[in-house]
Amino acid sequence: MNPFFGSVFWLLVTLGVLVTFHEFGHFWVARRCGVKVLRFSVGFGKAIWKRVGRGGTEYQIAMIPLGGYVKMLDAREGDVEPQMQGEEFTGKPVWKRIAIVAAGPAFNLIFAVAAFWVMFMIGRPDAVPVVVAAPQSMAAEAGVHNGDRILSIDGHKTTTWSGVTDDLVDALLGRDPLTLHVRGTDGRERDLTLPLDRLPAGQDVGQYLDRLGLSLAPAPPVIGSVMPGKPAALGGMQAGDLVLSVDGQPVANYDDLQKAIREQAPKSPSLAFVVKRDGRQVPLTVIARQESLEGQPSNWVIGVLAPETETAIQRYGPLRAIRESLSTTRDSAAQTFRMIGKMLVGEASTRNLSGVIGIAQVANQSASMGPAWFLNFLGMVSLSLCILNLLPIPLLDGGHLLYYLIELVKGSPVSERTMIAGQYVGLALLFTMMGLAFYNDLHRILLS
Template sequence: MSTFLASLWWLLVALGVLVTFHEFGHFWVARRCGVKVLWFSVGFGKPLWSRTGRDGTEYVIAAVPLGGYVRMLDEREGDVPAAELDSAFNRKPVWQRMAIVAAGPLANLLLAFGLLWAMLVIGRPDYAPVVGRAEGIAAQAGLQPGERVLAVGERETPTWSELQMALMVAGLDRKPVPLRVQREDGGETRRSLPLDRLPAETDEMRLLGTIGLLPRHVLQPALVGKVLEGQPAWGLLAEGDRITAIDATPVASFEDIGPLVAALGERGGPGMVEVERDGQRLALEITPRRFTDETGGSHWLLGVERAAAGEPAKDAVLRLGPLAAIPAALRETGYQMRQLVDLVRHAFAGRISVQNTVSGPLTIARAANDFAERGPAWFLNFLALLSVSIALINLLPIPVLDGGHLLYYLIELVTGRPLGERAMATGQYLGLAMIAGLMGLAFYNDILRLMS
């Protein structure tokens, strides 16, 4: 299956699950409040499948799976027989109407909790939160290679993904954040990461690079893939050699070679390059050579290229038992809610780019395919985050959305009478304009990401 078709498929799966659960929340509470439901649709547009149930509700799957709706008996939308007036939505007390409207977003939050619980029970493979290299701000905090970051503030970080997300959220406030760290000798210590020193123009999506924190799992072993003919290493090093030290300084990854070779070249004379070859340890004397590139820059080189790097094996699993996963999933649902609220707050304040906070269906489809390829636990995690996002978006006080209707009913609850039809109509037009603007921005961001 091509990437495009796979992305489209997983987008439809994700939206189908989330929209169905959202609309079912409205449907279930409406029925409990005695409201007659005329239409339960997943998707918009031309019906692809429909069936009328015993309860008189027509259940529909429509052609455009980018939403859905529940149509209830309502005098504002058509004539209602006198015998059915008691089951009309507009005749219900305001608190029942508020409950029906709020049930959709609440259903998405409940779904997110269930998805996170399932993810924790299944177990999500990941990487350990171990420092591979610390530079810049990370080095100023005292972080050392091999140390494991156990928590960022109050947020536990059992895997690298949790660490990355916790630092991204903490970085929005540009304040020092405490870290709980496990040293290589097993002891624990506290460090303070000075995120107030981040440059003002920092891109949130590249925050870790700006902090100077590189994870252990991205540091590939210093394996020789090719020895260039006529260069200093020719005839000495061989394909498959693992360079372990240069001039008595240990080499942990291929990225360590350049600075060490430069230091050796500036010192002058030959140096010892230690390698592992076929289970044997060898010490080879090599003299680096200065090379000038086409831009006029000069570099000290051995004349080796790195071996092709594969994806490193996962070395951590986020997994809990069925009972322990219940409070953990509840905490994670609350954390994701607070995280998204903070993102929206910072976006409105202009502190982060809307390009990084507003995504359209193209980006969501690509992300859905990416997470699905990682395994079921990762896809459940993605669905949970998307479900929380849908819940919070629908709670925004924008007419047309659930939050807008809740605002209307709150005004009615305070004033004792519903808003006038003109005020509601004006609100609907404003809401449609705002939604159209958000959709336009989302598609614009999608196109920018594709072009870049």
């Protein structure tokens, strides 16, 4: 699927699932508390589909898919008929109103735990944390060697590259020295310290990672298998050959090999390979051809496959998956709160915020990596929506909860004037956050 249309499609899937679940939380608890629900809407604006349910609730899907709402019978929005007073929202005890408002974020939290649980039962494929350090980077200066395998970070055992990335991002937010325990290609283990305190303040995590210069080691340019009857087989290439160069262009890893074929074949399909076989260099001539695989645009190929690489699949039984799901939810929530706290005090850059464009891109990428990774993405976004909605900002669920907590303390609702003023403040804050996130998305696209 085209990256643009793929991003749009998976964004709509993501928002459709998470918004529906969030609003269903409000809807379900409102009905249980005896409040009449007039409309359940996924999206804003003009309805593109609607129907009226048995209880008189109007269900609709609207044109703007950036959220949704549950409209309840509310005396603040107009006169309520006497016979309907018992189903009106503001007339309910404050604890019921708190339960109704808190239900949306609570259902997002439940969804996150469930998504992680299913993900761990399916099994999330991941790369083992074998790394390389960019020349003159902070990682290289700290003593990281190409091919080192990270065993633990600050005493926390790690077995996957995504686990390493999560720990690094968390550490970069605090910019404190970080200890790595690694095993080199010679089998010896050693401790290293990344001097993260030398990083300048006010940059986003992406810039910090670039300065750190630590990345997953690419696959070596070794031929895993040769397809019978294809150009490589006809040219005498064998499984296990280590490709040294293509048309005189040195090859350092398997990505370089594919790139060299794509660049050199249009100039001349006859490619001069030099491979290392049984300790000696062997020159080969391979005539590349253009082929279209599985409906994709045609490309230059020679008919080889990469060798199987070591992977770390996180797959557990139902009970262990529940424990891992709760642990992932707790750690991710703690990291999010730390990020918010550091942005509020100026220790972390607001450039770390992402908007709809960023979410769409990550949605497409995670979907292309398989169902387990897409469930991981849905869980993370659902957890973020839970936390965002609990922030004490008027117009968000957290703002309403703040009003109701004040009502509990003072014994009466906050004044209408206070609520109107809060709405203006909430609008200003939300538009500022959305504008900043949108700017960050565009900034990343223009710099990429």
